[in-house]
Amino acid sequence: MNAKSHTTTTLDVPAEAVHIPVTRRVRRPSRRWKNLAVKLTFAGPGVLLLLVLSLYPMLILAQMAFSDVTITNILGEWPGVGLQNFAVVLGSSTFRAVAVQTLLFVAAILICTMAAGLFVALCLRSSRGFSLVTQTMLILVWTLPPVIVGSLWKFLLASNGAINYALVQIGAIDKPIPFLSQPSTGLTAIAAVTIWVGIPFAGLVIKSAVLDVPEDVLDAAKIDGASSTQILFRIVLPMIRPTLLILGVLIVVGAFKAFDLIYTMTRGGPGTASTTIPYLGYSTAFQTYQFGQAGAISLVAMAIVLLLAVAYIFALRKEDRS
Incomplete structure (x- = not known):
């Protein structure tokens, strides 16, 4: 059998004639940039609207605070006065008295609302049939507009209102008490109504936190002989402390910027007996026209509210970490 010989021929091909395909790497946007684009798409219109409706008025307010603005030149030029307005305000005895009133007002609302909210939360947790009806009533009270709440309680607390009539009939008082028109009870009445409005929110929030406490922990404490008071103060409250902290900050912010109830019930009077710092700013602008x-x-x-907001953010981060 004859073997066939095969010869291999090598061709000299110029390098320029050889086409080697080159794969180009297409750079695609990273996941971070995609997430940023999505966030800007959804949040952009809201941020723009917030800047127009909030930031611009704040800038005008800041300009007004460092200028001499009255009813005579509100539409004209505002001459700058530096820190003179702040010196007048902080040196005023009226502002100092109102600041003390605001501090007491906020502290009373914080303590009473937290205590009442905890009591309501524990009651709602222990009774299922009672809980459904009560939660419905709490949500109804919580959703009422402040103007309606203020008008309702202004009618009830009037000298000839239902509360005075009931107190006289049962012999608790000899004659009607003008709760809203005397300096000693005006701000107290507003604080009581504010607490009444804030209890539903506080109660529902605390109840949600209490329900997150593991049942096996509570059962183990009962087996070890712990009383209800010990379980509450040594187990339940420490475990829901982050929620209580955030709730407390929200209550303080809401109480500090209270305006609707004061305007509806007392208009800050008599005098400045029921005036808080935000309402003092309103009355200074639209009653004495010292803009x-x-x-x-x-x-x-605003600076006080900003400090409270920073406290809220830190509290929120602390809860997330825990």
Whole structure:
């Protein structure tokens, strides 16, 4: 059998004539940029609207606080006065008295609302049939507009209102008490109504936190002989502390910026007996027409709310970490 010989021929091909396909790497946007684009798409219109409706008025308010603005030049030029408005406001005895009233007002609302909310939460947790009806009533009270609440309680607390009539009939008082028109009870009445409005929110929030406490922990404490008081103060409250902290900050912010109930029930009177810092800014602007001083008061109030907001953010981060 003859073997066939095969010869291999090598061709000299110029390098320029050889086409080697090159794969180009297409750079695609990273996941981070995609997430940023999605966030801007959804949040952009809201942020723009917030800047127009909030940031611009704040800038005008800041300009007003450092200027001499009254009813005579509100539409004209505002001459700058530096820190004079702040000096007048902070040196005023009226502002100092109102600041003390605001502090007591906020502290009373915080303590009473938290205590009453905890009591309501524990009651709702222990009774299922009672819980459904009560939660419905709480949500109804919580959703009422402040103007309606203020008008209702203004009618009930009037000298000839239902509360005075009931107190006289049962012999608790000899004659009707003008709760809203005397200096000693005006702010207390508003604080009581504010607490009444805030209890539903506090109760529902605390109830949600209490329900997250593991049942096996409570059962183990009962087996070990712990009383209900010990379980509450040594187990339940420490475990829901982050929620209580955030709730407390929200209550303080809401109480500090209270305006609707004061305007509806007492208009800050008699005198300034039921006036808080935010309402003092309103009355300074629209009753005495000292818009520059009103701007200074508003900036002071804004600074206090900003501090509370920072406290809220830190509390929220602390809860997330825990």
